[in-house]
Amino acid sequence: MPGKMLNEVTATRYITPLREGGSLPGLVEADDLGTYVMKFTGAGQGRKTLVAEVVCGELARRLGLRVPGLVTIGLDPVIGLGEPDEEVQELLKSSGGLNLGMDFLSRAIGFDALAHRVSPEEAGKIVWFDALVNNVDRSWRNPNLLVWQGDLWLIDHGATMIWHHNWPGAPASAARPYDASDHALAPFGPDIASAAAQLAPLITGELLAEVTAEIPEVWLTDEPGFDSADALRRAYAEPLLARAATIHERIEIGEVGAK
Structure with missing residues (x-):
């Protein structure tokens, strides 16, 4: 398939x-001298969380939103032998092989709606994107937004595309509306219509093929109901393509966004 695979480091x-985070990510150094926030195949929902991070992160980047750079990280569990925490030891032992890394944004601070202003245009793009991927994890309680060098950055997309946990129900799940009443950016009057006009036309079959081609094949093997990794890649693309055209009509913000 078209597209450039994620860089791999060790x-x-x-x-x-x-x-x-609930999945206990770790901060690691790699052989390219980079520092990364590493998410593990042995944590929580396992590889599906990492697939969601790749699809959403790479899609957001192509839509012009700021997300930390992604790499795949080869892990030999022996690097954690000196770690005293037994929970961390077990996580490392169960995550040998290919994992996911995100550029560590040093000195970034967590987004605070009382301290940072966001334009209706930027808020609209982020809310529209979250509606597209059904991100249930960007509420005012847990924004999953960082402010780095004065700009807003999106992080933590593991809890998106809930339909990939039940593929037979994916079409019905992907057709549901998106409740943004608790969204971290709802108070900034997000301009959903403008965001949809700009971003929806960018979501094409070609773009989604490029994005899903970035998913490492090892994370797509042995999925019940699919005979190949490419068939599963297409299954990730189809709900997003269908959702992009009309999701702006089904974003529910309610009174919070009118403040």
Whole structure:
């Protein structure tokens, strides 16, 4: 399929666990001298979380939204032998092989709606994107937004595209509306119509083929109901393509967005 695969690096040092997230990501150094937030195949929902991160991260980037760069990280669990936390030890042991890394945005701070202003245009694009991928994890309680060098960056897309946990029900699930009443950016009057006019035409079969081609094949093997990795890639693309055209008509913000 078309598209450039994610760069692959090798973890050389496990620095520390990051306990803000439920899946216990870790901060690691790699052989390219980069520092990454690493998400593990052995955590929580396993490889499906990593697939969601790749699809959403690479799609967001192509739509002009800011997301940390992604790489795949080869992990030899031996690098964590000195880690005293047994939970971390078990996570490393169960995650040998290919995992996912995100560029570590040093000195980034968490988004605070009281301290940072967001334009209706930018808020609209992010809310529209979250509606497209059905992101249920960008609420005011847990924004999953960082402010880095004065700009807003999107992180943590593992809880998106809930339909990939039940493929037979994917068409019905993907057809549902999106409730943005609790969205972290709802108070900024997101301009959904403008966002849809700009972004929806960009969501094409070709673009989604390019994005899904970035998913490592090892994360797509042995999925019940699919005879090949490419068939599963197409299954990821189809709900997004169908959803893009009309999801702006089914975003529910309610009174929160009118403040």
